[in-house]
Amino acid sequence: MTPEEAYSLRLISDVKISEIGLFHVETWIEKEKYKSAIFLNKQQITFSGNEASPVYHEGYLYYVKSTKKEAKLIRQKPYGEAEEILSLGKIHKYVFHKQGILIIGEEKVRPSSPFIANKLKYRFDGKGFFWTRQSLFIFDKELRKLVYGNFDVTDIATNGNRVIISATKENDDYGLADIYEVDVNTGELKRITKGEGNISAISMNKEGKIAYLGHRKGKTPWAIREIIFPEEEKSYLCGNTCGSTVLSDLFDGVKEKIIYENDQVITLGQVGGEAHLYSVADKVNKLTEGEIVVRGFDYKHEKLVYFYSTPEKPVLMVQDGEIYDPNPNVKGISPVHIKGEIEGWAIITDPSKPTILFIHGGPHMAYGYAYFIEFQFFAKNGFNVIYANPSGSQGYGEEFAKACVGDWGGKDMRELINFVSEVKKKFNLTGKFGVTGGSYGGFMTNWIVTQTDIFSAAISERSISNLVSMCGTSDIGFWFNAIEANVQDPWSKDGIEKLMRMSPIYYVKNVKTPTMLIHGEIDYRCPIEQAEQFFMALKMNGVPTELVRYLGDGHEHARRGNPKNMIDRLKRKLEWFSKYLNN
Structure with a gap:
């Protein structure tokens, strides 16, 4: 398999039930660019290659047509001409209200020098400097800014009368959000949620009742999420956590959502490496089964449509019991499930061939039953692929997710090393071992090569070396x-000392493993200086190393980066591991 073949997939990023049938959006890569189109009843109906977010409303199809510079809201009658309704820098979501169209969007801006930072959070990965923020607009013949400030409006829901939003108004620096009721005439806000917490998605039923996906546990990245009804002071857990943190490197760009219709909320819930659909009313009911990861869905008039991923299939869409596969000729190699000290998986192609351990990021994300382009690429190029969910991973309860806090590189590393030993013994693996990971997985890769020499090669991506x-x-x-x-205060003497002792750079003199570092040039989550430090130290200590810098890419360089860079990345990773593991 070539890198080009690995990325030659058609993915589903959205589904929408309407009175004229089922709309869905497909995304693919063509001539090193992302493309998307809208389909109605599985027939393509838009052809410019940059359409998404379809909604059928009062006889019109609405959708968003985007370029790098702007996003346009388009309205079109069946068989009629497309009409541009409005234009913004970006359109994140839109809904219909009796007074007009409510839009979460960003204004068009032309950056100028200098940029003045006056908050802790003045830039964000994938967005860059905050020249503009996500605001709430209303459109009725003309566009009017309704809710705005130095914070983001993150979601919106309405029943046509009542309007609620989620926004980071109270604690934007830390990304904590609240729900507010909006007066559409004045833009005045009434706060509904209490305390502090995370809000991933909100919804409202026709009666004006509201629900959200999230938690009220403050700054706790490991916290499990629930479906919460804030005005009724009720909450429900779906599986081991509501929503899904199961990772994939599919470039579909799916977003988290919940749907509140009549008296029930439809949401995702996660148990280990599986993500399923659940309904939440007076009790919680699981709606799907199997070793799958549901990635998106829609529910309307008691009809449910969803799409899911498996290790063998990138995406399958289910409607009325029928399955639609946009990639009929693609079939991944199935992994063997391993339930030992921790849950893991192994794709064994040949016990005599080299084996690569993949480590996920987060640290509170998880591997599971989703298709992974990179796993299949290496397996089909003769490598064994193994991956697992050590302490810190989500999907096994909050205590397990919190277990790595204050101990990065401790119990989690021991579990991974034990997992490698377990897999080696179980399958009688005789080849060399390599290790790779991104973000926190990049931290772990850097950390592991400072602590052990059991790996013959390493590739650390968007990594952390100096906390x-x-x-x-x-x-x-x-x-x-x-x-x-x-750590209470990262700038105190004790805080700095603890952070340094938890940093791979502190032990870099121990490294003997050939280590490649891959980083996006405009990564604001784990800035490229992290890779620069580790690369410089390895180089000065005579360790074989390379630093690969991808211009224009941020933290998502391996999942939604420049397609040309993603293809080059797989080539370079294959060359590095082949060089050091195949001899």
């Missing part, structure tokens, strides 16, 4: 690193 410098350079590092390290 102290990251506190001052990352978009979230100033609070995230401190909380994850269990």
Whole structure:
């Protein structure tokens, strides 16, 4: 398999039930660019290659047509001409209200020098400097700004009368959100939620009752999420956590959502490496089964449509019991499930061939039953692929997710090393071992090569090497690193010492493993200075190393980066591991 073949997939990123049938959006890569189109009843109906977010409303099809510079809301009658309704820099979501169309969007801006920072959070990965923020607009013949400020409006829901939003108004620096009721005439806000917490998605039924996916546990990245009814002071858990943190490197760009219709909420819920659909009313009911990861859905008039991923299939869409597969000729190699000290999986192609351990990021994300382009690429190029969910992973309860806090590189590393030994013995593996991971997985890769020589090669991506410098350079590092390290003040003497002793750079003199570092040039989550430090130290100590810098890419360089860079990345990773593991 070539890298080009690995990325030659058609993915589903959205589904929408309507009175004229089922709309869905497909995304693919063509000539090193992302493309998307809208389908009605599985027939393509838009052809410019940049249409998404379809909604059928009062006889019109509405959708968003985007370029790098702007996003347009388009309205079209069946068989009629497309009509541009409005234009913004970006359109994140739109809903219909009796007074007009409510839109979460960003204004068009032309950056000028200098940029003045006056908050802790003044830039964000994937967005860059905050020249503009996500605001709420209303459109009725003309566009009017309704809710705005130096914070983000993150979601919106309405029944046509009542309007609620989620926004980071109270605690934007830390990304904590609240729900507010909006007066559409004045823009005045009435706060509904209490305390502090995370809100991933909101919804409202026709009666005006509201629900959200999230938690009210403050700055706790490891917290499980629930479906919460704030005005009724009720909450429900779906599986081991509501929503899904199961990772994939599919470039579909799916977003988290919940749907509140009549008296029930439809949501995702996660148990280990599976993500399923659940309904929440007076009780919680699981709606799907199997070793799958549901990635998106829609529910309307008691009809449910969803799409899911498996290790063998990138995406399958289910409607009325029928399955639609946009990639009929693609079939991944099935992994063997391993339930030992921790849950893991192994794709064994040949016990005599090299084996690569993949380590996920987060640290509170999880591997599971989703298709992974990179796993299949290496397996089909003759490598064994193994991956697992050590302490810190979500999907096994809050205590397990919290177990790595203050102990990065401790219990989690021991579990991974034990997992490697277990797999080696179980399958009688005789080849060399390599290790790779991104973000927190990049931290773990850097950490492991300072602690052990059992791996013959390593590739560390968008990694962390110095937790102290990251506190001052990352978009979230100033609070995230401190909380994850269990440090009260990252700038105190004790705080700096603990952070340094938890940093791979502190032990870099121990490294003997050939280590490649891959990083996006504009990564604001784990800034490229993290890779620069580790690369420089390895180079000065005579360790075989390379630093690969991808211009224009941020933290998502391996999942939603520049397609040309993603293809080049797989080539370079294959060359590095082939060089050091195949001899």
